[in-house]
Structure formats: structure tokens, C-alpha cells
Amino acid sequence: MEKLSFEYPASDEKPKRAHVGVVGSGDLEILLEPSQDAKAHVTVQTSVSGFAETWKAVLDRFFANYQGATIFDIRDCGATPGTVAMRLQQAVEVSRQ
């Protein structure tokens, strides 16, 4: 198991909170909540160690298009980068409903 954290600049858009996914094989759980500052904070707790670079690449790409001031709490159970990207999109969609 490994814990990672990332930070990205954000606008002052404060999204509503959202919860998606499950900590099941090949999947992940995401809690999305508004942050107090103009930043996006991401913490990842993953069952698979040694993929910090891959996480950074997936998150860099996601935050290139998303500027919400948010806290993303991610619990991962071996999801592929594709699944992670889709769950991130889903969390944002739910937060806008």
C-alpha cells in the first residue's frame, strides 16, 4: 500500500461534494469536497505501490481541464489509468448535478 499526495492550482469554483466508486478489484473510490483555498488537493491511497509517476501523469492530464477548488480523496484497488480518468470525470459530473 502507498500514500501519495498532489496539489494543483485552482480557480475559486467551489463544487458540491460527490462520492463515486468502490474500493473493489480494478476500481477506486473518490470523495470530492470543496477546498478552503484556491487549490486542488489530491490524496491517493493505493493498494499497488510504485506507480507514483503514472498517478502524476493521469492527474496532470485531468487538472489541465479542471480548475475546481477541491479536495479529492482517492482510495484505489488496482484501477487502470483509464478507469481512474473516468472515475475522476464521473466525480466532477456528480458534483455539478
Add this chain to the structure above:
Amino acid sequence: MTTTVQLSEDVLALSTRRSYIEMNARARAAQLLDAGAFRELLGPFDRVESPWLPMQGIVPQWDDGCVVAKGTIDGVPAVAIALEGKFQGGSIGEVCGMKMAIALALARQDCERGIPTRAVLSLESGGVRLQEANIGELVIAEIYAELIALRKYVPVIVVIAGMTGCFGGMSLAAGLASYVVMTRQARLSMNGPEVIEQEAGIEELDARDRPLIWSICGGAQRHATGLADMLVEDDVAEIAHAVRTLFKRGQPARLRSDAHDLYIERLGRLDPAQEWTADQIRAVCKEQMP
């Protein structure tokens, strides 16, 4: 030329059906309660999770795999408890088990105060969480005690839909329920097939033989042998309707757990040295039942 396509009733049923099995625990709990009445207690944002899993290098989940929601069923106050079979096999750890036990206790306290509160449990569980062994067993004992206390006031209904199934400690919880609703895809058994294969050898039971496994502990067999009260399709509306029908029926004539003499007699008729087919077991049960 125009052609009219005639769809068979089976095909039409499939296209209008909404799968309950494909829903996660939260969506299931919401579907069991009246529309719009869902209010989750200790949800993921409350961040009450297992303290024991991370110590063992396992990623926990924010709701510990158990969704507890208050609401109504046909306008009557109700609590829905749903286990998430995809997180750690729906296993019962300290937090998840205590959420169940306390929810049942609160429902019982409401009943004692003259507010009948129904309880419906959607169980998908491999049993106790081995990483939290003793604490898990203790909370399962609490769940049993609360189930027995609550079912005196209101029927307690267990829904087993699949695909995880209901095994170990939670299979006994199903045995304590007033009514059990199952789908064909669901399984209900004390020991899961993998455990039996591991302990007794593949000659005893091949856990990969799916037709065999389902003929032993699948929903259709459990219903035919009286261990489940209703057999339903994997359909949200049908499952919600079954639950409401059973609550309307009120208390069962005899609780399954009070019928131990019946089951002891049944075991006496089944010689373990002989190999029994599903149909033979059904025949013995039918013969024995009044």
C-alpha cells in the same frame, strides 16, 4: 413493404427490467426505501472507516462497505442496511458490523417507544472479515442479538440478490430473519464453495463447477427447500414489491430459527455417505414438510 417486429414477452421483460444485482449498496438501499425518503447515516463523508485494514496494508473504504439509511417503506418508518459485496467481499469488520448492529438497535428502540420501524437488509457477504477476526465475530454476535430483539416487533426482511452471495456469519443472520427473499443468481450457505474445496479437497466439492454450486446453494434450490420465502427476478421493482408484500403479511406463522426440530430431523434423513442431487434433496424436504 413494412414489417412489424414482434418481440416475445421474455425479450420485452428484459428490456424493461432494471437490474438490482448491478447496483451498488447505496443504490440498493435507496431502492428498498420509498422514493425520495433515503437519508444515509454515517455515510462516506463522515469518514468512519476501518482502523485495522491500513495496519495490514489494505486500502479501506470510507463507509467500510456498509450503507445504513433511514427512510420509509409504504409510509412506515424503516431502516435499510446494504452490504457492498465488491469491497473486501462484503466482509463484516468492526465498523461495518457495528453500523448494522446499532441501526437495528435504534429501530428496536423506536419500536419500544411505539414507533414501529421496519428493517430490511440487503446482504452480500463472505462472512466475518478475517483481518478483524475477533472484533468481527463480536459485532456479528451483536447483530444477531439485535435481529432477535427487533423481529419481535416488526418483520425483519433479508434480501439476497447476488452475485457475491451470503455466507458465513451473514448466512446465520439470514436464518434469523423473519423472511428471506432471493434471486436465482444469489447463493446462501454457511460455508462458501471455495472454503469447502480448500478444507475438504476438490474431490469433495469443485468450487468452479457453477451448475453444481448453484444447485446446492442457489436461490432456486433454497426457495424449493424452504430456506427462502420468495424467489424473485433480478429486477428492482420486483424486489421492492416482494419486500412490501412481506411487510404487509406481518409476522410469519413460525420463525425459521424456531423450526430447529424440523431441520434436525431433515439432517437425520440425509445420509452424508450418499451423494445427493439437488432434486433428491428437494424431494426429502417436500416429503418432510407438512
